[in-house]
Amino acid sequence: MAPPIATVGVVGSGIMSAGIVEVIAAAGHDVIVRARTNTGAIAVREAIDRRLSRLVERGRCDDNDRQATLGRISCTEHLHDLATCDLVIETVVENLEIKQHLMAELGRHLADHAIIATNTSTLPVVELAIASGRPDRVAGLHFFNPATAMTLVEIVRPITASDDTIAALHDFARRCDRQIVDVADRAGFVxxxxxxxxxxxxxxxxxxxxxxxxxxxxxxxxxxxxxxxxxxxxxxxxxxxxxxxxxxxxxxxxxxxxxxxxxxxxxxxxxxxxxxxxxxxxxxx
Ligand SMILES: NC(=O)c1ccc[n+]([C@@H]2O[C@H](COP(=O)([O-])OP(=O)(O)OC[C@H]3O[C@@H](n4cnc5c(N)ncnc54)[C@H](O)[C@@H]3O)[C@@H](O)[C@H]2O)c1
Known part of the structure; x- marks a missing residue:
């Protein structure tokens, strides 16, 4: 049985990244944001800071909570910095070849016990699982846009995933206060x-x-x-x-x-x- 998920990596700095990072950090996890450039990763943290600062101004967020959330987020451009992660969520462009290439790299850099989740909207999760070289520890964790407002996650189970992987993602999603729907690995999920x-x-x-x-x-x-x-x-x-x-x-x-x-x-x-x-x-x- 894998240890409970504590440190989470999020790869990508597009539309989905900031919302997912904020949700996970606000739930008390350490988060490492990895983009292709350090500037891209820092921009994700800055976007979260801007959003939380607006909420503080409107009295909808405590400034201590804002600081605590930001304090849990670190940034990098190196995949090897994700070696301490228990879970890495990829949120890069919706392109099978690019995601497969990333999966193979993650498979090489991450700790043996680490789970890789994909935020793909439609691509076959099993093909990403195989590319990673650790198919039993890969599943879909499909957040919605913006993740700070939309609480649903679809947990997508490819035929290669182990029961432990799916159980660990359930536990993690519950701790992030998500509504969970289990779904099979079919294009577009539900x-x-x-x-x-x-x-x-x-x-x-x-x-x-x-x-x-x-x-x-x-x-x-x-x-x-x-x-x-x-x-x-x-x-x-x-x-x-x-x-x-x-x-x-x-x-x-x-x-x-x-x-x-x-x-x-x-x-x-x-x-x-x-x-x-x-x-x-x-x-x-
Ligand atoms: N946009 C949505 O509403 C939404 C909702 C749920 C899930 N998703 C899924 O989340 C994922 C990301 O979507 P998004 O809307 O954030 O995309 P986006 O276009 O905003 O960002 C894509 C990210 O991928 C990176 N990227 C592009 N080419 C790359 C490459 N060759 N190698 C590594 N990284 C590369 C970009 O730098 C950027 O950080 C996709 O799988 C998408 O289907 C999107």
Whole structure:
């Protein structure tokens, strides 16, 4: 039986990283953020500091808690600095080859007992597990965006994972105050397999001029009680990530509604990835 998870590494410095790091550090774990550059890792810590400082100003967070959370976060650009981790969560770009390459490197650098979790939205976890060289100690731990507000994690069990690994991730997720859903290693798991055909259908609807993107967003918020409309959500998730998710869903299930709409492909080809690049379906200043 592996020791309880105390020190956690988070690899990647994109949209998902800061939220995940904050949640884990706030729950009392030491967290090492690893990005390809030290500046990238420090930017994650700074983003958390900015968010927590705003909460302190509004009286929604105690300044001692802010300092304690930040004090548990360290930054590095070296994978070998993750050798003290009991768990490493990868949050890099949604690309199978890049994640497999990272998994192989993590497999070489981490302690034997360490578990590797992937935050992939759709990719086959078993293929990442095999690439790591420690397939029994790899599973999916799928956080949602932003992790500080969305408490769900999908714990994804590839056929290679051991019972101990899944039990350790359950224990860890509970200590991070997460709502847990267990799910098999199928593209999109539960949430994205249901969500992305809907988002793709919204693009098709706008393209055939049923209504504008503003009207479609307003209709889905007002009529279904969704907190965000489909175009707001696509721009928040990232259009490059959204395209990868639809491609992975279509590869696995072959359903017509999962073929990425050409309008999405064109935006991605133009480098318009949504909020993170300042332009997607809408423009952000
Ligand atoms: N965006 C979302 O709403 C969301 C929600 C849940 C899960 N996810 C998943 O989380 C993961 C990260 O998504 P994100 O939205 O944070 O992505 P992002 O595009 O914001 O960030 C990607 C990260 O990957 C790094 N990266 C890019 N190329 C790399 C390479 N060749 N080697 C190593 N690192 C590289 C980038 O530097 C960046 O830190 C993906 O697997 C995605 O499916 C995303």
């Amino acid at each position: 949430v994205n397999a249901l969500l992305f055909p809907y988002l793709n259908a919204a693009i098709a609807m706008a393209e055939r001029n049923t209504a504008s993107i503003d009207e479609i967003d307003a209709a889905m918020k007002g009529g279904c009680g969704f907190p965000l409309g489909p175009f707001e959500l696509l721009d928040l998730v990232g259009l490059d990530t959204s395209l990868s998710i639809l491609e992975a869903l279509h590869r696995e299930f072959g359903e017509a509604g999962m073929v990425p709409h050409p309008a999405l492909r064109r935006l991605v080809a133009a480098g318009h990835f949504g909020r993170k690049t300042g332009r997607g379906f809408r423009t952000y200043t």
